[in-house]
Amino acid sequence: MSARVLGIELRRSVALLAGAVIVAAGLAVAFMMFQKDTSLGQWTAYAGLMRYLLEILCPLAIGAGAWQGRRERRSGMTELTATVSRPAWQRVLPVSGAMAITVVVGYAVVFVAGVVQVAGNTTYQHLGWLPIPLVGALALIASGWLGLGIGTLLPSAITAPVLVAGSLMGLIALRVLVGGKAALLSPELGGVLSDHFVAPAPRVTIAQVIWFAALAVTGIVLATGIGRRRLFALLPVALGLAVALPLLPATREATYVADPGAAEPVCTADLPRVCVGKAHANALQPLVGPAREALRLLAPLPGAPTSVAENTRDTYMTSQVKPQPSDVLLVSLPTYWLDNRSRLSMTEEEALSELLLGAGTTPCVRYHEDPNPAELEQYRRELDARHLAAGLLLGKPLRTFGSEDKAMWPALQALSPEEKHRRLGALRTAGLSCSGDLMEILTGSGAR
Amino acid sequence: MRVVNAAETAPTGYAEAVTATGLKVRAGRRMAVDGLDLALGTGVHGLLGPNGAGKTTLIRALATVLRPAEGSLDLLGLPATGNPREVRRKLGYLPQDFGFYPRFTVREFVTYLAWLKEMSKVDIPAAVQRAIEKVGLADRADDRMKTLSGGMLRRAGIAQAIVNSPELVLLDEPTVGLDPAQRVEFRGLLRELGEHSCVVVSTHLVEDVAAACTDVVLIASGRLVWQGTPAALAAAGGADDVGDSPTERGYSALLAAHTDRRGADW
Numbered sequence: 001m002s003a004r005v006l007g008i009e010l011r012r013s014v015a016l017l018a019g020a021v022i023v024a025a026g027l028a029v030a031f032m033m034f035q036k037d038t039s040l041g042q043w044t045a046y047a048g049l050m051r052y053l054l055e056i057l058c059p060l061a062i063g064a065g066a067w068q069g070r071r072e073r074r075s076g077m078t079e080l081t082a083t084v085s086r087p088a089w090q091r092v093l094p095v096s097g098a099m100a101i102t103v104v105v106g107y108a109v110v111f112v113a114g115v116v117q118v119a120g121n122t123t124y125q126h127l128g129w130l131p132i133p134l135v136g137a138l139a140l141i142a143s144g145w146l147g148l149g150i151g152t153l154l155p156s157a158i159t160a161p162v163l164v165a166g167s168l169m170g171l172i173a174l175r176v177l178v179g180g181k182a183a184l185l186s187p188e189l190g191g192v193l194s195d196h197f198v199a200p201a202p203r204v205t206i207a208q209v210i211w212f213a214a215l216a217v218t219g220i221v222l223a224t225g226i227g228r229r230r231l232f233a234l235l236p237v238a239l240g241l242a243v244a245l246p247l248l249p250a251t252r253e254a255t256y257v258a259d260p261g262a263a264e265p266v267c268t269a270d271l272p273r274v275c276v277g278k279a280h281a282n283a284l285q286p287l288v289g290p291a292r293e294a295l296r297l298l299a300p301l302p303g304a305p306t307s308v309a310e311n312t313r314d315t316y317m318t319s320q321v322k323p324q325p326s327d328v329l330l331v332s333l334p335t336y337w338l339d340n341r342s343r344l345s346m347t348e349e350e351a352l353s354e355l356l357l358g359a360g361t362t363p364c365v366r367y368h369e370d371p372n373p374a375e376l377e378q379y380r381r382e383l384d385a386r387h388l389a390a391g392l393l394l395g396k397p398l399r400t401f402g403s404e405d406k407a408m409w410p411a412l413q414a415l416s417p418e419e420k421h422r423r424l425g426a427l428r429t430a431g432l433s434c435s436g437d438l439m440e441i442l443t444g445s446g447a448r
Numbered sequence: 449m450r451v452v453n454a455a456e457t458a459p460t461g462y463a464e465a466v467t468a469t470g471l472k473v474r475a476g477r478r479m480a481v482d483g484l485d486l487a488l489g490t491g492v493h494g495l496l497g498p499n500g501a502g503k504t505t506l507i508r509a510l511a512t513v514l515r516p517a518e519g520s521l522d523l524l525g526l527p528a529t530g531n532p533r534e535v536r537r538k539l540g541y542l543p544q545d546f547g548f549y550p551r552f553t554v555r556e557f558v559t560y561l562a563w564l565k566e567m568s569k570v571d572i573p574a575a576v577q578r579a580i581e582k583v584g585l586a587d588r589a590d591d592r593m594k595t596l597s598g599g600m601l602r603r604a605g606i607a608q609a610i611v612n613s614p615e616l617v618l619l620d621e622p623t624v625g626l627d628p629a630q631r632v633e634f635r636g637l638l639r640e641l642g643e644h645s646c647v648v649v650s651t652h653l654v655e656d657v658a659a660a661c662t663d664v665v666l667i668a669s670g671r672l673v674w675q676g677t678p679a680a681l682a683a684a685g686g687a688d689d690v691g692d693s694p695t696e697r698g699y700s701a702l703l704a705a706h707t708d709r710r711g712a713d714w
Contacts, residue, residue: 004572005563012551076547080608083511084564085536091564 002094009098013071018064018144019102022057026110029056038335040114041121041342042196042279044259045335047132050111054136054187055171057110061103061140062147063164068095069151069223070159088224092148096220099144104137121341123281124196124262131205132189135212139187142215143167149222153230181248184255185211185241196279196335196342197263197312198256207247214240263312276310279342280333283310286344287331287351294329294355297393302425303432305329305360324432329360353398356390358382358438359424361431380404385438388412389427392420408443464489465616465646466510470519472670473502473509479517480505482670492642494657494664494678495650496699502670503650504544507620510648511541524615537566540614544621544650546605550594554585554604557593561608579611582637584630598625606634610641617647623656635660658682658695666702673706 009015030053039045072078081091111133119125151159174186184207189200214236221233249255259279266284267275274291276284291308298304303326311330324330331354339345346354365375365382384404391398397409415423423442430436466488473481480502497503508514509521512532521528523535548557558579562572580589583603588596596604602625609617623631638660641647648665651657657664658678666674666681674684678695685697689704 002563002569002572004569005560008552008556008560012549012556071549075549076545077549078547079508079513079543079545080541080547080561081564082513083536083539083541084561085533085539085566086564087533 005094006097009094010101013095013098014064014068015095015098015102018061018068018099019106021060021064022103022106022140023109025060026053026057026106027113029053030110030113034114038338038340038342040117041335041338041340042124042262043118043122043126043129044132044199044262045196046114046118047129047136048189048200050107050114050133051136051187051189053110054139055175056168057103057107058139058143058171058187059164059167061099061143062150062167063160064103065099065144065147065149065219066151066160066163067147068099069148069153070155070157071095072152073155088226089220092220092223096145096148096223099148100141103140103144107133107137107140117340122279123266123342124279126261128199128259128261132200135205135208136187138209138212138216142212142219143187145216145219145223147219149219149233152223181245181250184208184248185244187212189255195256197259197277199259201249201255201257203247203249204255207244210247211240211244214244258313265309271307273307275308276333277312280310280338282342283333283338283344286348287333290348290351290355291329291331293352294360297356298329298360298428300421301359301428303327303429308355311362323434324362326432329355330362331355332362350399353390353394353400356393358386358431359389359393359428361386361428364431364434364438381437381439384408385427385442386431388442389424389438392424412442464522465524466648467522468519469521471506471509471516471521472518473505473514474517475502475505475514480670481509483519484667484670484672486665486672486675488646488648488663488665490642490644490646491662492638492647492649492660494661495648495667496652496654496657496664497667497673498703501668503667504620505670506667507541507618507648507650508543510616511539511543511618512536535616537612538615539565540609540612540617542602542605542609542619542622546601548593548601548604550592552593553590554580554593554596554607555589557604558608558611562611565612567612575611575613576607579607582610582640583607584633599627599630602626603630603634606637610637613645615645617641617645618650619647620650621652622649623651623653631656632659654691654696654699655693658693666699668703668706674702 034040034049037049039049072081147163150163171186171188175183175188184204217236218233221236222230225232262277262279264278265275266278266281267273268284268288272292272295274284274288276287295305295308306327308329308331311332337344337346344351363382363386365379371379384402387398387401387405388408391401391409392412397406401409423444427438427441430441431438464487466486468484468486471481471484471486472479484506495503495506505514509516510523512528512535515529524538526535528535552560555576558576559572562576567575580586583606585600585603585607588600593601593604602622606619606622609619623634626634635656638647638649642662649661661678664676664678664681665672681698682694683698685691685694685701689697690700691697
């Protein structure tokens with residue numbers, strides 16, 4: 001492809017405008033929605049956030065491509081270009097190349113706008129996040145080229161706006177209504193990347209590369225094909241789906257893999273040892289005080305922990321880390337506990353309360369997005385018991401007590417120290433292995 | 449009056465850039481070119497005929513836009529129905545409805561077309577400059593196409609048609625919008641092009657043909673009516689025929705004879 005002709009297309013086609021729109025829309029949305037997002041504290045999370053942005057930027061790229069696609073018809077150039085010798089697939093290279101360059105540069109500009117912030121915020125510098133924006137860039141290119149193809153096929157003035165609106169609604173529907181593995185056919189990666197200790201599974205990256213590449217090829221075939229040859233455009237889409245769908249994982253958990261670099265422990269030099277994941281190194285110092293106080297309060301209990309470590313496997317407590325080792329007090333630091341720089345955004349007292357939940361055990365009842373009433377009741381009961389246990393250890397009710405907790409608190413508070421100790425010990429033992437109903441154990445109705 | 453066939457009138461030395469035998473080409477449902485025999489070589493060929501004669505359809509077929517429905521058409525020694533890529537590399541075409549990219553400058557537009565014609569990228573800048581100068585647009589080369597007047601746009605169209613030094617130049621109504629001075633200059637350009645190329649100019653302006661063409665092709669109802677030199681065309685007319693000039697009178701005389709002959713055939 002001639003650099004001179006590419007330059008002409010960069011200057012004169014819709015490409016430059018497309019890039020500018022990507023920059024403007026991207027920065028506007030990022031500024032309005034993500035300015036305070038804790039994802040700005042970690043590379044992988046930030047890259048995931050920028051993928052979320054594509055739910056808006058990809059439809060815009062499709063629209064820009066569609067507008068460009070009708071240029072030949074709009075300019076009355078179809079007659080002249082029908083008589084030139086350069087093959088159609090070569091003819092589309094400069095305009096598609098210009099489109100690819102500008103949307104990727106636009107996306108890069110939006111991405112770079114947050115880079116300085118992330119680089120300054122995080123203690124975990126790495127390049128493992130790079131595939132995330134690269135796949136995002138491929139999704140943008142595919143969108144632009146798909147729009148180009150459709151715009152060439154249907155060179156109407158309404159094609160572009162209809163495609164923008166349609167693709168925007170389609171992508172939202174894919175995420176909200178369809179879900180499952182099909183949702184991963186969208187450029188967005190899902191909110192779980194805000195968990196600082198995971199990265200997209202390689203199979204997800206591979207599947208998305210295949211899918212978006214197939215869409216891009218489809219766009220080019222549509223843009224270059226004439227008449228029935230355009231039917232060949234269905235081939236790459238079908239092939240992309242046939243390969244990508246089986247590769248995509250069926251469950252949300254399988255969409256992500258642990259990031260061992262982020263979870264690498266960063267610990268205090270002195271004892272008792274307190275550790276956090278490398279990604280949360282900034283949270284270590286503020287955590288040390290409450291963590292050691294929690295160890296002191298738990299020390300009288302049987303099988304008391306002797307160190308504190310961040311639970312990097314289960315930040316959002318959506319799955320059990322069981323059986324839980326008794327000598328380590330595991331603490332989760334979800335992003336809502338943290339600020340942009342991954343420092344604790346809660347008071348020491350709040351942190352101590354969290355550390356003492358369930359007498360220093362992690363939850364047993366798994367919480368998921370759509371629980372049935374029985375599951376919800378089970379979850380609530382365990383949560384109440386965990387809070388009451390923390391209150392008993394602190395000797396005062398927690399601010400986070402619910403109405404059930406408040407109702408039970410006077411009776412529990414009135415127990416003798418020995419009985420409190422016995423019940424808390426029993427609750428901790430049960431909590432470590434998830435055996436028994438914590439509320440029954442705490443209230444005495446099922447205490448052993 | 450005797451209707452001369454193509455073979456008799458084709459000037460000797462023609463390399464037969466265009467050879468049509470029994471050529472039929474559809475324009476929509478209508479057979480606009482209907483059994484045309486034609487041989488054109490190096491020189492400037494003025495394609496004349498009344499409205500609906502099939503001039504534009506013939507030009508479009510020569511430009512490989514339309515495929516022949518019947519008969520054979522060889523362009524630059526190659527069958528037009530085969531792979532036209534080789535032919536298209538040596539083709540220059542100005543359509544009747546000339547489209548352009550309005551945001552491009554003249555230079556960018558001609559450069560872009562040169563690239564589409566697969567010119568060597570090292571040759572493009574000089575060739576573009578040359579073509580733009582030939583059509584007298586050097587001072588507007590870096591202006592956007594949308595800022596040009598109708599005549600200037602036509603000249604930009606001619607520039608893109610000749611940028612690749614084509615062996616076959618097809619110009620459909622090239623003088624539309626040109627002022628008299630520009631038309632005179634354009635005739636000079638045509639003569640220059642015709643020294644080495646086969647130039648086919650479709651026009652209604654008989655005086656352009658008389659001034660610039662080495663050969664006149666008169667078609668009506670999709671068939672060749674007459675082919676000969678402009679001098680022979682002028683000689684064909686009489687004082688009573690319609691027209692302000694000898695060539696116009698020759699043109700109307702030949703058409704009238706053709707109409708009479710068709711009437712007699714019926």
